[in-house]
Each structure stands twice: as C-alpha cells, then as structure tokens.
Amino acid sequence: MKKFAIGILVAGCLSSGALAQGAGPDAAAGKSLWEGSQTQCRSCHGRLGEGAFGPPLSGRSLSAAEFRQAVRKPWGIMPAFTQDQVSDADLANFAAYFASLPKVAEPGPWRFPVPDGGRPGQRVAISLGCAQCHGATFDVARGIFGGTALGFAQFKDLVYDHTVAMPKLGIAEGNTPGQRLHMGNYDPLRISEQQLREIYDWTKNDLGFRPFMEARLTSGSAATYTLKVENSGFKQKGPSADDVTVNIVLPAGVRVVRASGEGYKGVRSDPAAKADVAEWKLARIAPTDEKVFEVTLSAPVEPGGLKGTLSWAKPAPKTGAKLDVMNFVLRAPG
Ligand code: HEC
Ligand code: HEC
Incomplete structure (x- = not known):
C-alpha cells in the first residue's frame, strides 16, 4: 500500500x-x-x-x-x-x-547573502532561509501576495501550516494537483510571529505587493510563437498592471514577418537588449484578464533562444528598481 x-x-x-x-x-x-x-x-x-x-x-x-x-x-x-x-x-x-558522493573541501556560498544596508525585513528573510527559495526580493511571491490581497493572518498560516493552508489558497502556481509542495512547515517556536511580521511588512510596505502576472511563450506551427500574458489576481482584490510593455527580443538576423495582439507597436532597436525587439504597449491588464500576442518570424528559433520581458509602470516598486520587470523565455513543447 x-x-x-x-x-x-x-x-x-x-x-x-x-x-x-x-x-x-x-x-x-x-x-x-x-x-x-x-x-x-x-x-x-x-x-x-x-x-x-x-x-x-x-x-x-x-x-x-x-x-x-x-x-x-x-x-x-x-x-x-x-x-x-x-x-x-x-x-x-x-x-x-x-x-556515494565525495566529501567537499569547502561548502558553497549562500544563493542569496544578506546585503550590506538591507532593510531589516529583508535581513530577516535572508538570514532565516526564506530568500534561498523566494529570492532576495520575493518577486514572484509578492505577485501572489498582491493578487490574493494576502493579509498577515493568512501569511502566517501559509508559513506555519504550509501544507494545509497552501492548497486552500486556490492558486496552483505551477503545481498541478497531486504534485508535491516545495516549501515545508515552519515551527513557531523557531521562527517567531514577530519575525514573520517583519518579513510581511517588508514585502508590503518597503517593496510593495505586485500584480500577479504570468507570461508563457510557446511555439505554434513553423516559425509562429504565441505569448500569453495573464493577470492571475483574484477579481476585485488583486491590483491591475498599468502602462504595460511587452518586448520579444529578436535573435540576430531574424525578422518579424507578421505580428498581432493588442497594442502592437512594431520593431525598434533596444539599447538595453543590444538587439531589435518587437514591442506591444497596453494601458491595463486587470485581474483575470488574459492577453494573447502572436509573432511569426523569418526563421524558426530553438527553445531557450527566444526571450522577452513584461514590464509595468504602475504599481511601481516602492523602493529599489524603478520598474517591475518579468522575464520569459520560449519553452520546449509539452
Ligand atoms: C531553508 C533552507 C533549507 C531547505 C529548503 C532544506 N534544508 Fe536541510 N537543513 C537546513 C539547515 C539550516 C540545516 C541545519 C539544521 C537545522 O537548521 O534544522 C539543515 C539540516 C539538514 C540535514 C541534517 C544535516 C546534518 O548535518 O545532520 C539534512 C539531512 C537535511 N537538512 C536534508 C534536507 C532535505 C532532504 C531537504 C529537502 C526536503 C532540505 N534539507 C531542505 C536548511 C535547509
Ligand atoms: C524550499 C524553498 C522555500 C523556502 C525555504 C520557503 N519557501 Fe515559501 N514557498 C515556496 C514555494 C515553492 C511556494 C509555493 C507553494 C509550494 O510549492 O510549496 C511557497 C509559498 C509561500 C507562501 C504562500 C504564497 C505564495 O507565494 O505562494 C508564503 C506566504 C511563503 N511561501 C512565505 C515564506 C516564508 C516567510 C519563508 C521563510 C520563513 C518561506 N516561504 C520559505 C518555497 C519556499
């Protein structure tokens, strides 16, 4: 059994x-x-x-x-x-x-070390280990916190009683039903409520919650690629993303043959990407909205070879970067 x-x-x-x-x-x-x-x-x-x-x-x-x-x-x-x-x-x-593996001479470095001059909440999140999985600024998590309008009581449950509370949040987040959850349950006697409060306040007040944006780039027939951008936030709870820009970076020597989707602006040269980009601009992507962008290129591109960014000007990060940016990349089919 x-x-x-x-x-x-x-x-x-x-x-x-x-x-x-x-x-x-x-x-x-x-x-x-x-x-x-x-x-x-x-x-x-x-x-x-x-x-x-x-x-x-x-x-x-x-x-x-x-x-x-x-x-x-x-x-x-x-x-x-x-x-x-x-x-x-x-x-x-x-x-x-x-x-079966050899003993190491020297243990490796932390994935995310505590930065000099970090905010108190960030120092707590990194020194307790949360940031080793969530990253130094909790970017994906802040989208989920924003999209579900997560309060502190729920946040606490999601940490102390993760394996029970997470399935109840109603967000699959890359986990198909029946798949294991990646985060374990924390002991309140080891990580105090006060420490969790500092982490929560840092994500909400120092950095700011984000809209819960997801972007998925897949290949269709021949050299046609489809980008789906979704605001997965709960209706009437999650923030909208405003002043949205979508860029797909064109590999060297590849042209756009045809492009569609709301707000297509054409191809321009992008100094930051040191390449040409196909660009779309949208006023708003509200919770539960899904936008589909399609582009046909002059030559097919391998998975991993086509990349882009999704950015939005509002809500702006409260500190740190000026603009919130998410990267996406062409996935292998299936
Ligand atoms: C957040 C970081 C973190 C994650 C994720 C994590 N560990 Fe650990 N692990 C630690 C720390 C820190 C210790 C030292 C003891 C402690 O704090 O409980 C430890 C201790 C251990 C030990 C005891 C090592 C010894 O020297 O006796 C084992 C075994 C272990 N972890 C296995 C795992 C396995 C298996 C997983 C995944 C299911 C896992 N750990 C996930 C941080 C982590
Ligand atoms: C082993 C990696 C790992 C560690 C360590 C970890 N998390 Fe998570 N956390 C995740 C993943 C992955 C999810 C999504 C659900 C899942 O797979 O468990 C998640 C989900 C959450 C959620 C629910 C909302 C959401 O973003 O999905 C909260 C809140 C959260 N983590 C906070 C924390 C805090 C605070 C700590 C440190 C005390 C922490 N996490 C440590 C990986 C981790």
Whole structure:
C-alpha cells in the first residue's frame, strides 16, 4: 500500500524496475529526485549537496534515520517536510545518493547573502532561509501576495501550516494537483510571529505587493510563437498592471514577418537588449484578464533562444528598481 502511494508521488523519478522489485535504497533515484523539479532542498544544500545556507550532505555518510530526523523534526531553522512531500523511501534514497558522493573541501556560498544596508525585513528573510527559495526580493511571491490581497493572518498560516493552508489558497502556481509542495512547515517556536511580521511588512510596505502576472511563450506551427500574458489576481482584490510593455527580443538576423495582439507597436532597436525587439504597449491588464500576442518570424528559433520581458509602470516598486520587470523565455513543447 505504502509503495503504491510512493509510486504515484514520484512517478518518473524511480525506475519501474526498482519499484517492481521493491528494492532497497536507490542512489540513482535519490539523485534524480534531488536534481529534478519536485523538491527544492538544493536551494539550501547546494546542487551536489556541497552545502550552502544549510550544511553539506555529500560524503558524510548520514544514515536514512539521520535524514528522517533532520527532515521531519529539524534541529534548527529548516522547515519540516511531510511524508507527502518527501517520503521515508525518498529520504533513504537521498542518504544512499549522498553517501556515494565525495566529501567537499569547502561548502558553497549562500544563493542569496544578506546585503550590506538591507532593510531589516529583508535581513530577516535572508538570514532565516526564506530568500534561498523566494529570492532576495520575493518577486514572484509578492505577485501572489498582491493578487490574493494576502493579509498577515493568512501569511502566517501559509508559513506555519504550509501544507494545509497552501492548497486552500486556490492558486496552483505551477503545481498541478497531486504534485508535491516545495516549501515545508515552519515551527513557531523557531521562527517567531514577530519575525514573520517583519518579513510581511517588508514585502508590503518597503517593496510593495505586485500584480500577479504570468507570461508563457510557446511555439505554434513553423516559425509562429504565441505569448500569453495573464493577470492571475483574484477579481476585485488583486491590483491591475498599468502602462504595460511587452518586448520579444529578436535573435540576430531574424525578422518579424507578421505580428498581432493588442497594442502592437512594431520593431525598434533596444539599447538595453543590444538587439531589435518587437514591442506591444497596453494601458491595463486587470485581474483575470488574459492577453494573447502572436509573432511569426523569418526563421524558426530553438527553445531557450527566444526571450522577452513584461514590464509595468504602475504599481511601481516602492523602493529599489524603478520598474517591475518579468522575464520569459520560449519553452520546449509539452
Ligand atoms: C531553508 C533552507 C533549507 C531547505 C529548503 C532544506 N534544508 Fe536541510 N537543513 C537546513 C539547515 C539550516 C540545516 C541545519 C539544521 C537545522 O537548521 O534544522 C539543515 C539540516 C539538514 C540535514 C541534517 C544535516 C546534518 O548535518 O545532520 C539534512 C539531512 C537535511 N537538512 C536534508 C534536507 C532535505 C532532504 C531537504 C529537502 C526536503 C532540505 N534539507 C531542505 C536548511 C535547509
Ligand atoms: C524550499 C524553498 C522555500 C523556502 C525555504 C520557503 N519557501 Fe515559501 N514557498 C515556496 C514555494 C515553492 C511556494 C509555493 C507553494 C509550494 O510549492 O510549496 C511557497 C509559498 C509561500 C507562501 C504562500 C504564497 C505564495 O507565494 O505562494 C508564503 C506566504 C511563503 N511561501 C512565505 C515564506 C516564508 C516567510 C519563508 C521563510 C520563513 C518561506 N516561504 C520559505 C518555497 C519556499
């Protein structure tokens, strides 16, 4: 029964052979789960478990039991992960994988160090580890906070009781139903409500909440590309994005054959991108609005080779950058 549930959760990560035989710890399965998109442990422990914000794991021969203790009942400020997020079998696989790696001479740097002169709330968010996943200025998260008009009580629940509160927020955020959540549950005795208040106030009052914008660039037939831009904020709650600019950067030697979508302005040379860009300008994208832009190029472009930016002048960031900008890139089909 247990094995069946594990099989569903990590489909695609374990080889079917290992499942069928009910084999013991599997270092290869541990490696693929660690490196894949289903967990974010590596944001703190490093891509090879070499250590960063969290201690090194590679080459230290930690046992499966030591992994279980650290992950279910963390000693310090690491969040606790549930069995649905990483099963005991997954942890045994991690233990086997890291036991197979050499010990590192020097642990790696933090992904996001505490900057000199950072605001108090930012210093808290970085030193407690939140920023190792959310980034130094919580950009994506501030869009979700804005789009859902997140109050402090709800914010607190989403941190202390994450695995229960997050599915209730009603935002899939890249997680398809049944997929594991990446963030664990924090212990209020380790991370105080006062500290959470400082982080929340920093995102809301120092930086400002953002509209919850999402952009997705995909390829259609031949050299035609479609960009979908959506304001995923809740109706009548989330902010609109005003004075919006959409740019698609043209790879060298590639021309626009045809373009459509609201507010198309044509092609101009962009000094910042050091390239020509196809540009659209829109007055407003309100919550639940979806805008579709299409461009046909003179030659096809590989996934990763076509990029662009979405920016909006209002609401402006309260401090830091003058303008909010989001990057997008052409994804592989599927
Ligand atoms: C926010 C950063 C962060 C994330 C994310 C994180 N850890 Fe940790 N981890 C730490 C820190 C810090 C420690 C040191 C003890 C503590 O604070 O609980 C630690 C300790 C550990 C230990 C004990 C190491 C030892 O020396 O005994 C293990 C094992 C571990 N983490 C595994 C994981 C796994 C597996 C995941 C993903 C499911 C994970 N960690 C996610 C920060 C993190
Ligand atoms: C292991 C990476 C990781 C760490 C560490 C982490 N988060 Fe998250 N957080 C996420 C992800 C990813 C989501 C989206 C849901 C999910 O997959 O769990 C999320 C969701 C949230 C949400 C719900 C709204 C939203 O943006 O989706 C809040 C609030 C939040 N995090 C705050 C925090 C705070 C505060 C800390 C530090 C105390 C923290 N997080 C630490 C990865 C992390």
